Amino acid sequence: MSTISWLGPLDGPEALPSPSQALSDPNGLLAAGGSLQPNWLLRSYEHGIFPWYEEGQPILWWCPNPRAVLKPDELKISRSLRRTLNKQVFAVTADRAFPDVVRACAAPRSYTDATWITHDMAEAYCRLHALGWAHSFEAWENNELAGGLYGVGIGRVFFGESMFTKRTDASKIAFVHAVRFLAQRGVEMIDCQIRSAHLIRLGATEIPRDEFIQRLRIYCRPRGTPGPWTEEFEGANERSQ
Numbered sequence: 001m002s003t004i005s006w007l008g009p010l011d012g013p014e015a016l017p018s019p020s021q022a023l024s025d026p027n028g029l030l031a032a033g034g035s036l037q038p039n040w041l042l043r044s045y046e047h048g049i050f051p052w053y054e055e056g057q058p059i060l061w062w063c064p065n066p067r068a069v070l071k072p073d074e075l076k077i078s079r080s081l082r083r084t085l086n087k088q089v090f091a092v093t094a095d096r097a098f099p100d101v102v103r104a105c106a107a108p109r110s111y112t113d114a115t116w117i118t119h120d121m122a123e124a125y126c127r128l129h130a131l132g133w134a135h136s137f138e139a140w141e142n143n144e145l146a147g148g149l150y151g152v153g154i155g156r157v158f159f160g161e162s163m164f165t166k167r168t169d170a171s172k173i174a175f176v177h178a179v180r181f182l183a184q185r186g187v188e189m190i191d192c193q194i195r196s197a198h199l200i201r202l203g204a205t206e207i208p209r210d211e212f213i214q215r216l217r218i219y220c221r222p223r224g225t226p227g228p229w230t231e232e233f234e235g236a237n238e239r240s241q
Helices: 038-046 079-087 098-106 119-130 170-184 197-201 209-219 230-240
Strands: 005-007 029-033 060-062 067-070 091-094 134-141 144-154 157-165 189-193 205-207
Touching (some): 038 119, 067 209, 079 170, 134 170, 157 170, 157 209
Antiparallel strands (some): 067 205, 144 157
């Protein structure tokens, strides 16, 4: 396969091709076009596909092979990170500042001004959050947002999308709290999409795409009940203290 599928404006999300048709170079590129409406995003995630493109490009859909994943019970916490956890430097919440987390994730980084979180992408995930499918975890220092992450929760899978940090270890602390909470909710797998040294240090591993898709068929059914996780997260925190 050397070409990708082009999706028209009248196509529905069922037009997304099988992940088996994704290119090997660039790894995982599957299709272009389509829509970022909630029905497209939910169907794409359930089939192991996610949007990823830059300003000026059409929507590009990806399903790389292999896939980076983390099982909640395999989370690794370094000694230095555990010390920071024990100091309780940051207060961590869920779904209290979703748009702010997305904006912070989209902000320019020290190494590049480019971002794949375009205005349309940010709006799309905010719509998904309003419907109760997209969630954020926030780390606060002195009532200021210091780090966080966001993603999509479907069934027993959390699909991680992006993280940001303004203070040392803030995003890691938010991630640890998120993983612990997700484990309590019965989440079996966190999709990390693409391998990075940072994720590997936290316990992520790589699995073949076919195995990842097979797991999704089991873990994403049923989808579960959408809604904010704020009160559930804070209640879980109180019980753990």
